[in-house]
Amino acid sequence: MSEKNVKRKPYGKLIIMGIISVALYAMLLLKQDIINQYIGRGGMYALLPILTAFIFSFVHGSFTGDFWTVLGIEAAKKKKEVK
Protein backbone atom coordinates (compact mmCIF):
# COMPACT_ATOMS: atom_id res chain seq x y z
CA MET A 1 0.00 0.00 0.00
CA SER A 2 1.51 3.32 -0.98
CA GLU A 3 1.83 6.01 1.63
CA LYS A 4 -0.42 8.30 -0.32
CA ASN A 5 -3.31 5.94 0.36
CA VAL A 6 -2.79 5.91 4.11
CA LYS A 7 -5.27 8.32 5.67
CA ARG A 8 -4.25 10.29 8.71
CA LYS A 9 -5.96 9.10 11.84
CA PRO A 10 -8.26 11.61 13.61
CA TYR A 11 -6.37 11.78 16.92
CA GLY A 12 -7.19 15.46 17.55
CA LYS A 13 -10.92 15.06 17.00
CA LEU A 14 -10.93 11.89 19.09
CA ILE A 15 -9.34 13.67 22.05
CA ILE A 16 -11.60 16.74 21.85
CA MET A 17 -14.80 14.71 21.50
CA GLY A 18 -13.56 12.34 24.22
CA ILE A 19 -13.08 15.21 26.65
CA ILE A 20 -16.49 16.73 25.86
CA SER A 21 -18.10 13.31 26.18
CA VAL A 22 -16.52 12.66 29.58
CA ALA A 23 -17.55 16.15 30.70
CA LEU A 24 -21.15 15.53 29.62
CA TYR A 25 -21.30 12.23 31.48
CA ALA A 26 -19.66 13.72 34.57
CA MET A 27 -22.21 16.52 34.58
CA LEU A 28 -25.09 14.07 34.13
CA LEU A 29 -23.98 11.93 37.07
CA LEU A 30 -22.88 14.75 39.37
CA LYS A 31 -26.05 16.74 38.87
CA GLN A 32 -28.36 13.73 38.64
CA ASP A 33 -30.70 14.86 41.40
CA ILE A 34 -31.53 18.18 39.76
CA ILE A 35 -31.71 16.62 36.30
CA ASN A 36 -34.06 13.86 37.47
CA GLN A 37 -36.26 16.38 39.20
CA TYR A 38 -36.78 18.42 36.05
CA ILE A 39 -37.14 15.46 33.68
CA GLY A 40 -39.50 13.74 36.13
CA ARG A 41 -41.92 16.64 35.80
CA GLY A 42 -42.95 15.58 32.29
CA GLY A 43 -45.09 17.92 30.19
CA MET A 44 -42.99 20.51 28.39
CA TYR A 45 -39.93 19.19 30.21
CA ALA A 46 -40.22 16.14 27.92
CA LEU A 47 -38.04 18.06 25.49
CA LEU A 48 -35.12 17.86 27.93
CA PRO A 49 -34.38 14.12 27.66
CA ILE A 50 -34.87 14.24 23.88
CA LEU A 51 -32.45 17.14 23.55
CA THR A 52 -29.99 15.46 25.93
CA ALA A 53 -30.13 12.27 23.85
CA PHE A 54 -29.37 14.20 20.65
CA ILE A 55 -26.42 16.08 22.20
CA PHE A 56 -24.92 12.93 23.74
CA SER A 57 -25.38 10.95 20.54
CA PHE A 58 -23.66 13.64 18.47
CA VAL A 59 -20.65 14.00 20.77
CA HIS A 60 -20.27 10.41 21.93
CA GLY A 61 -21.19 9.04 18.49
CA SER A 62 -18.40 11.05 16.91
CA PHE A 63 -15.99 9.92 19.62
CA THR A 64 -16.84 6.21 19.29
CA GLY A 65 -16.62 6.39 15.49
CA ASP A 66 -13.11 7.87 15.66
CA PHE A 67 -12.19 5.45 18.44
CA TRP A 68 -12.48 2.44 16.13
CA THR A 69 -10.82 4.34 13.27
CA VAL A 70 -7.81 5.13 15.45
CA LEU A 71 -7.63 1.48 16.48
CA GLY A 72 -7.48 0.62 12.78
CA ILE A 73 -10.90 -1.04 12.65
CA GLU A 74 -12.54 0.36 9.56
CA ALA A 75 -15.01 -0.74 6.93
CA ALA A 76 -13.86 -3.20 4.27
CA LYS A 77 -12.20 -1.50 1.32
CA LYS A 78 -14.44 -3.33 -1.13
CA LYS A 79 -17.88 -1.96 -0.44
CA LYS A 80 -20.65 -4.48 -0.10
CA GLU A 81 -23.13 -2.03 -1.48
CA VAL A 82 -26.07 -3.84 -2.99
CA LYS A 83 -27.89 -2.22 -5.83
Add this chain to the structure above:
Amino acid sequence: MHDIVNTAANFIHLDTINIVYLFLVGFVGGLVSGFIGSGGAFVLTPAMMSMGVPGLVAVASNMCHKFPKALIGSIKRAKYGQVDVKLGIVLGISAEAGVLYGAQIQENIKKAFGEAGSNLYVSAAFVVILAIVGGFVLLDAWKTYKSGNANNEEEKVTKLARWVQSVNIPGTMVYFKSINARISVLFTIPLGFATGMLAATIAVGGFIGVPAMIYVMGAPSLMASATELVIAFVMGLGGSFKFALHGLVDIRLAMIILAGSLFGIQLGAIGTTYVKPYMIKMVMGVIMVIVLFSRGLMVPVYLSQLGLIQEISAGSVKILKNVSFGIMIFALALGAFIVLKAMWQGRKAQQEMAAREVFEQSKI
Protein backbone atom coordinates in the same frame (compact mmCIF):
# COMPACT_ATOMS: atom_id res chain seq x y z
CA MET B 1 -44.93 18.86 43.69
CA HIS B 2 -46.50 15.65 44.91
CA ASP B 3 -46.19 14.23 41.39
CA ILE B 4 -42.57 15.22 41.17
CA VAL B 5 -41.73 13.42 44.39
CA ASN B 6 -43.60 10.36 43.22
CA THR B 7 -41.90 10.35 39.85
CA ALA B 8 -38.49 11.00 41.33
CA ALA B 9 -39.02 7.89 43.47
CA ASN B 10 -39.11 5.97 40.17
CA PHE B 11 -35.46 6.77 39.66
CA ILE B 12 -33.18 4.30 41.43
CA HIS B 13 -29.84 4.94 43.07
CA LEU B 14 -27.01 4.13 40.66
CA ASP B 15 -23.78 2.53 41.87
CA THR B 16 -20.61 1.71 39.95
CA ILE B 17 -21.56 -1.93 39.41
CA ASN B 18 -24.89 -0.94 37.89
CA ILE B 19 -23.19 1.59 35.62
CA VAL B 20 -20.60 -0.93 34.38
CA TYR B 21 -23.30 -3.58 33.93
CA LEU B 22 -25.51 -1.28 31.83
CA PHE B 23 -22.52 -0.08 29.81
CA LEU B 24 -21.52 -3.65 28.93
CA VAL B 25 -25.04 -4.84 28.10
CA GLY B 26 -25.42 -1.65 26.05
CA PHE B 27 -22.22 -2.44 24.15
CA VAL B 28 -23.25 -5.97 23.24
CA GLY B 29 -26.77 -4.82 22.36
CA GLY B 30 -25.38 -2.04 20.20
CA LEU B 31 -23.06 -4.44 18.40
CA VAL B 32 -25.96 -6.71 17.45
CA SER B 33 -28.22 -3.78 16.52
CA GLY B 34 -25.54 -2.25 14.30
CA PHE B 35 -25.33 -5.54 12.45
CA ILE B 36 -28.93 -6.72 12.10
CA GLY B 37 -30.75 -3.40 12.51
CA SER B 38 -32.31 -4.12 15.87
CA GLY B 39 -32.58 -6.93 18.35
CA GLY B 40 -30.03 -5.76 20.85
CA ALA B 41 -32.42 -3.96 23.12
CA PHE B 42 -34.71 -6.71 24.33
CA VAL B 43 -32.33 -7.70 27.10
CA LEU B 44 -32.15 -4.18 28.48
CA THR B 45 -35.67 -3.82 29.82
CA PRO B 46 -35.47 -6.99 31.96
CA ALA B 47 -31.87 -6.10 32.88
CA MET B 48 -32.98 -2.72 34.23
CA MET B 49 -35.97 -4.24 35.99
CA SER B 50 -33.65 -6.71 37.72
CA MET B 51 -31.87 -3.66 39.18
CA GLY B 52 -35.13 -2.46 40.70
CA VAL B 53 -36.20 -0.02 37.97
CA PRO B 54 -40.02 0.05 37.61
CA GLY B 55 -41.27 -1.62 34.40
CA LEU B 56 -42.53 1.51 32.66
CA VAL B 57 -39.39 3.51 33.47
CA ALA B 58 -37.28 0.63 32.12
CA VAL B 59 -39.27 0.56 28.86
CA ALA B 60 -39.12 4.37 28.55
CA SER B 61 -35.38 4.59 29.27
CA ASN B 62 -34.66 1.73 26.88
CA MET B 63 -36.54 3.56 24.14
CA CYS B 64 -34.75 6.81 24.89
CA HIS B 65 -31.37 5.15 24.29
CA LYS B 66 -32.61 3.38 21.16
CA PHE B 67 -33.42 6.36 18.99
CA PRO B 68 -30.06 8.16 19.30
CA LYS B 69 -28.31 4.81 18.87
CA ALA B 70 -30.33 4.07 15.74
CA LEU B 71 -29.55 7.56 14.44
CA ILE B 72 -25.79 7.08 14.75
CA GLY B 73 -26.04 3.54 13.34
CA SER B 74 -28.05 4.63 10.33
CA ILE B 75 -25.69 7.52 9.58
CA LYS B 76 -22.76 5.11 9.71
CA ARG B 77 -24.43 2.57 7.47
CA ALA B 78 -25.64 5.26 5.08
CA LYS B 79 -21.94 5.99 4.46
CA TYR B 80 -21.64 2.42 3.18
CA GLY B 81 -24.59 2.97 0.83
CA GLN B 82 -26.81 0.54 2.72
CA VAL B 83 -29.68 2.79 3.86
CA ASP B 84 -32.90 3.48 1.99
CA VAL B 85 -34.02 6.60 3.84
CA LYS B 86 -37.33 6.89 1.97
CA LEU B 87 -38.33 3.31 2.79
CA GLY B 88 -37.24 3.83 6.40
CA ILE B 89 -39.36 6.94 6.83
CA VAL B 90 -42.41 5.50 5.04
CA LEU B 91 -42.29 2.36 7.19
CA GLY B 92 -41.31 4.36 10.29
CA ILE B 93 -44.41 6.55 10.18
CA SER B 94 -46.80 3.61 9.94
CA ALA B 95 -44.72 1.86 12.60
CA GLU B 96 -45.30 4.83 14.89
CA ALA B 97 -49.05 4.28 14.51
CA GLY B 98 -48.47 0.60 15.27
CA VAL B 99 -46.59 1.49 18.44
CA LEU B 100 -49.46 3.62 19.70
CA TYR B 101 -52.02 0.95 18.88
CA GLY B 102 -49.85 -1.80 20.39
CA ALA B 103 -49.40 0.20 23.59
CA GLN B 104 -53.16 0.71 23.81
CA ILE B 105 -53.78 -3.04 23.45
CA GLN B 106 -51.22 -3.67 26.18
CA GLU B 107 -52.96 -1.23 28.46
CA ASN B 108 -56.37 -2.80 27.82
CA ILE B 109 -55.03 -6.28 28.52
CA LYS B 110 -53.44 -5.06 31.71
CA LYS B 111 -56.71 -3.50 32.83
CA ALA B 112 -58.70 -6.63 32.04
CA PHE B 113 -56.31 -9.38 33.13
CA GLY B 114 -53.73 -7.64 35.35
CA GLU B 115 -49.95 -7.81 35.27
CA ALA B 116 -49.80 -11.59 34.72
CA GLY B 117 -52.22 -11.33 31.78
CA SER B 118 -50.12 -8.64 30.20
CA ASN B 119 -46.94 -10.68 30.71
CA LEU B 120 -48.59 -13.74 29.22
CA TYR B 121 -49.65 -11.74 26.16
CA VAL B 122 -46.09 -10.45 25.67
CA SER B 123 -44.57 -13.91 26.09
CA ALA B 124 -47.11 -15.53 23.80
CA ALA B 125 -46.39 -12.88 21.15
CA PHE B 126 -42.67 -13.57 21.56
CA VAL B 127 -43.09 -17.32 21.19
CA VAL B 128 -45.51 -17.34 18.26
CA ILE B 129 -43.86 -14.63 16.18
CA LEU B 130 -40.30 -15.69 16.86
CA ALA B 131 -41.15 -19.32 16.12
CA ILE B 132 -42.69 -18.51 12.75
CA VAL B 133 -40.51 -15.65 11.54
CA GLY B 134 -37.31 -16.67 13.34
CA GLY B 135 -37.62 -20.26 12.19
CA PHE B 136 -38.14 -19.12 8.61
CA VAL B 137 -35.19 -16.69 8.65
CA LEU B 138 -32.84 -19.24 10.21
CA LEU B 139 -33.90 -21.95 7.78
CA ASP B 140 -33.33 -19.62 4.84
CA ALA B 141 -29.85 -18.66 6.11
CA TRP B 142 -29.02 -22.31 6.73
CA LYS B 143 -30.16 -23.32 3.23
CA THR B 144 -28.01 -20.59 1.68
CA TYR B 145 -25.03 -21.75 3.74
CA LYS B 146 -25.55 -25.38 2.74
CA SER B 147 -26.28 -24.69 -0.92
CA GLY B 148 -22.82 -23.35 -1.54
CA ASN B 149 -24.27 -20.00 -2.60
CA ALA B 150 -23.16 -18.39 0.63
CA ASN B 151 -20.47 -16.41 -1.16
CA ASN B 152 -22.95 -14.87 -3.60
CA GLU B 153 -23.52 -11.18 -3.15
CA GLU B 154 -26.80 -11.37 -5.05
CA GLU B 155 -29.73 -12.65 -3.08
CA LYS B 156 -32.74 -14.41 -4.53
CA VAL B 157 -35.93 -12.37 -4.44
CA THR B 158 -38.80 -14.45 -3.10
CA LYS B 159 -41.89 -15.26 -5.16
CA LEU B 160 -43.98 -13.27 -2.70
CA ALA B 161 -41.77 -10.19 -3.15
CA ARG B 162 -41.92 -10.51 -6.93
CA TRP B 163 -45.70 -10.61 -6.72
CA VAL B 164 -45.81 -7.60 -4.37
CA GLN B 165 -43.58 -5.68 -6.78
CA SER B 166 -45.81 -6.62 -9.71
CA VAL B 167 -49.04 -5.33 -8.17
CA ASN B 168 -49.87 -1.90 -9.55
CA ILE B 169 -52.41 0.15 -7.62
CA PRO B 170 -52.56 3.59 -9.26
CA GLY B 171 -52.00 6.52 -6.94
CA THR B 172 -50.27 4.45 -4.27
CA MET B 173 -47.05 3.44 -5.99
CA VAL B 174 -43.72 4.64 -4.58
CA TYR B 175 -40.24 3.89 -5.93
CA PHE B 176 -37.73 2.53 -3.40
CA LYS B 177 -34.06 2.39 -4.35
CA SER B 178 -33.27 -0.58 -2.12
CA ILE B 179 -35.79 -2.69 -3.95
CA ASN B 180 -35.21 -0.97 -7.28
CA ALA B 181 -38.93 -1.20 -7.96
CA ARG B 182 -42.20 0.58 -7.27
CA ILE B 183 -44.30 -0.80 -4.44
CA SER B 184 -47.77 0.21 -3.34
CA VAL B 185 -47.88 1.90 0.05
CA LEU B 186 -50.90 -0.30 0.70
CA PHE B 187 -48.32 -3.04 1.28
CA THR B 188 -45.85 -0.95 3.25
CA ILE B 189 -48.43 0.49 5.68
CA PRO B 190 -49.53 -2.82 7.25
CA LEU B 191 -45.94 -4.05 7.37
CA GLY B 192 -44.81 -0.88 9.15
CA PHE B 193 -47.81 -1.06 11.43
CA ALA B 194 -46.97 -4.67 12.39
CA THR B 195 -43.35 -3.64 13.03
CA GLY B 196 -44.56 -0.92 15.41
CA MET B 197 -47.01 -3.22 17.16
CA LEU B 198 -44.25 -5.74 17.77
CA ALA B 199 -41.95 -2.99 19.01
CA ALA B 200 -44.61 -1.92 21.52
CA THR B 201 -45.10 -5.52 22.62
CA ILE B 202 -41.65 -7.11 22.75
CA ALA B 203 -39.40 -4.03 22.27
CA VAL B 204 -37.91 -5.30 19.02
CA GLY B 205 -39.87 -4.28 15.94
CA GLY B 206 -37.02 -5.33 13.69
CA PHE B 207 -37.90 -8.99 14.11
CA ILE B 208 -40.82 -8.26 11.80
CA GLY B 209 -39.50 -5.18 9.99
CA VAL B 210 -36.30 -6.71 8.60
CA PRO B 211 -37.79 -10.04 7.41
CA ALA B 212 -40.72 -8.08 5.91
CA MET B 213 -38.37 -5.91 3.89
CA ILE B 214 -36.38 -8.95 2.73
CA TYR B 215 -39.06 -11.53 2.04
CA VAL B 216 -42.18 -9.48 1.31
CA MET B 217 -40.71 -6.44 -0.44
CA GLY B 218 -37.56 -7.98 -1.90
CA ALA B 219 -34.91 -5.73 -0.33
CA PRO B 220 -31.37 -7.12 0.07
CA SER B 221 -30.50 -8.21 3.65
CA LEU B 222 -27.83 -5.55 4.15
CA MET B 223 -30.15 -2.75 3.08
CA ALA B 224 -33.08 -4.13 5.06
CA SER B 225 -31.10 -4.31 8.28
CA ALA B 226 -29.64 -0.82 7.73
CA THR B 227 -33.03 0.67 6.86
CA GLU B 228 -34.49 -0.84 10.02
CA LEU B 229 -32.29 1.59 11.93
CA VAL B 230 -34.17 4.49 10.32
CA ILE B 231 -37.47 2.90 11.33
CA ALA B 232 -36.14 2.41 14.87
CA PHE B 233 -35.12 6.07 14.99
CA VAL B 234 -38.54 7.35 13.88
CA MET B 235 -40.38 4.98 16.24
CA GLY B 236 -38.03 5.55 19.14
CA LEU B 237 -38.14 9.33 18.90
CA GLY B 238 -41.95 9.44 18.99
CA GLY B 239 -42.15 6.78 21.70
CA SER B 240 -39.55 8.45 23.90
CA PHE B 241 -41.33 11.77 23.68
CA LYS B 242 -44.60 10.14 24.67
CA PHE B 243 -42.99 8.53 27.73
CA ALA B 244 -41.09 11.73 28.56
CA LEU B 245 -44.37 13.67 28.65
CA HIS B 246 -45.25 11.57 31.67
CA GLY B 247 -41.80 12.04 33.22
CA LEU B 248 -40.95 8.35 32.90
CA VAL B 249 -37.55 8.55 31.20
CA ASP B 250 -34.58 7.99 33.49
CA ILE B 251 -32.07 9.86 31.38
CA ARG B 252 -29.11 8.56 33.41
CA LEU B 253 -29.94 4.96 32.57
CA ALA B 254 -30.62 5.83 28.92
CA MET B 255 -27.33 7.71 28.50
CA ILE B 256 -25.20 5.11 30.28
CA ILE B 257 -26.60 2.40 28.01
CA LEU B 258 -26.03 4.74 25.08
CA ALA B 259 -22.39 5.16 26.12
CA GLY B 260 -21.80 1.43 25.63
CA SER B 261 -24.12 0.94 22.71
CA LEU B 262 -22.53 3.65 20.56
CA PHE B 263 -19.21 1.78 20.76
CA GLY B 264 -21.11 -1.36 19.80
CA ILE B 265 -23.21 0.03 16.99
CA GLN B 266 -20.21 1.53 15.21
CA LEU B 267 -18.44 -1.82 15.37
CA GLY B 268 -21.54 -3.75 14.25
CA ALA B 269 -22.01 -1.39 11.31
CA ILE B 270 -18.36 -1.83 10.28
CA GLY B 271 -18.89 -5.58 10.59
CA THR B 272 -21.58 -5.57 7.88
CA THR B 273 -19.00 -4.51 5.29
CA TYR B 274 -16.97 -7.68 5.89
CA VAL B 275 -19.63 -10.37 5.74
CA LYS B 276 -21.79 -12.06 3.15
CA PRO B 277 -25.46 -10.99 3.18
CA TYR B 278 -26.73 -14.34 4.50
CA MET B 279 -24.85 -13.72 7.77
CA ILE B 280 -27.37 -10.99 8.66
CA LYS B 281 -30.14 -13.59 8.41
CA MET B 282 -28.08 -16.14 10.30
CA VAL B 283 -27.44 -13.86 13.31
CA MET B 284 -31.03 -12.65 13.34
CA GLY B 285 -32.47 -16.17 13.07
CA VAL B 286 -30.20 -17.58 15.78
CA ILE B 287 -31.09 -14.81 18.24
CA MET B 288 -34.82 -15.05 17.49
CA VAL B 289 -34.97 -18.80 17.96
CA ILE B 290 -32.99 -18.79 21.23
CA VAL B 291 -35.01 -15.91 22.69
CA LEU B 292 -38.15 -17.83 21.84
CA PHE B 293 -37.11 -20.52 24.33
CA SER B 294 -36.31 -17.90 26.94
CA ARG B 295 -39.82 -16.47 26.78
CA GLY B 296 -41.44 -19.88 26.33
CA LEU B 297 -40.11 -20.90 29.75
CA MET B 298 -42.03 -18.08 31.38
CA VAL B 299 -45.41 -19.00 29.86
CA PRO B 300 -46.25 -21.62 32.55
CA VAL B 301 -45.40 -19.06 35.27
CA TYR B 302 -47.92 -16.54 33.95
CA LEU B 303 -50.51 -19.26 33.27
CA SER B 304 -50.26 -20.34 36.90
CA GLN B 305 -50.48 -16.74 38.12
CA LEU B 306 -53.72 -16.43 36.17
CA GLY B 307 -54.99 -19.65 37.74
CA LEU B 308 -55.23 -21.40 34.36
CA ILE B 309 -52.92 -24.23 35.42
CA GLN B 310 -51.77 -25.69 38.72
CA GLU B 311 -49.86 -23.30 40.93
CA ILE B 312 -46.08 -23.31 40.54
CA SER B 313 -44.02 -22.99 43.73
CA ALA B 314 -42.15 -19.74 44.40
CA GLY B 315 -38.82 -21.58 44.21
CA SER B 316 -39.61 -22.98 40.77
CA VAL B 317 -40.77 -19.57 39.56
CA LYS B 318 -37.46 -18.08 40.63
CA ILE B 319 -35.50 -20.79 38.85
CA LEU B 320 -37.55 -20.39 35.66
CA LYS B 321 -37.08 -16.61 35.76
CA ASN B 322 -33.32 -16.87 36.17
CA VAL B 323 -32.94 -19.53 33.48
CA SER B 324 -35.11 -17.46 31.14
CA PHE B 325 -33.00 -14.35 31.71
CA GLY B 326 -29.81 -16.40 31.34
CA ILE B 327 -30.96 -17.77 27.98
CA MET B 328 -31.73 -14.24 26.81
CA ILE B 329 -28.25 -13.03 27.73
CA PHE B 330 -26.82 -16.11 26.01
CA ALA B 331 -28.78 -15.32 22.81
CA LEU B 332 -27.38 -11.82 22.70
CA ALA B 333 -23.84 -12.94 23.55
CA LEU B 334 -23.94 -15.64 20.89
CA GLY B 335 -25.19 -13.11 18.32
CA ALA B 336 -22.34 -10.77 19.26
CA PHE B 337 -19.84 -13.63 19.05
CA ILE B 338 -20.99 -14.58 15.53
CA VAL B 339 -20.75 -10.92 14.43
CA LEU B 340 -17.23 -10.52 15.83
CA LYS B 341 -16.05 -13.86 14.42
CA ALA B 342 -17.43 -13.10 10.96
CA MET B 343 -15.84 -9.68 11.07
CA TRP B 344 -12.50 -11.10 12.19
CA GLN B 345 -12.50 -13.65 9.38
CA GLY B 346 -13.49 -11.00 6.85
CA ARG B 347 -10.70 -8.70 7.95
CA LYS B 348 -8.18 -11.52 7.87
CA ALA B 349 -9.24 -12.52 4.36
CA GLN B 350 -8.91 -8.92 3.20
CA GLN B 351 -5.48 -8.52 4.74
CA GLU B 352 -4.31 -11.74 3.10
CA MET B 353 -5.63 -10.54 -0.24
CA ALA B 354 -3.84 -7.20 0.15
CA ALA B 355 -0.60 -9.01 1.06
CA ARG B 356 -0.97 -11.26 -1.99
CA GLU B 357 -1.49 -8.24 -4.23
CA VAL B 358 1.68 -6.61 -2.90
CA PHE B 359 3.53 -9.86 -3.47
CA GLU B 360 2.25 -10.17 -7.05
CA GLN B 361 3.19 -6.58 -7.78
CA SER B 362 6.66 -7.03 -6.37
CA LYS B 363 7.17 -10.02 -8.71
CA ILE B 364 6.43 -7.78 -11.70
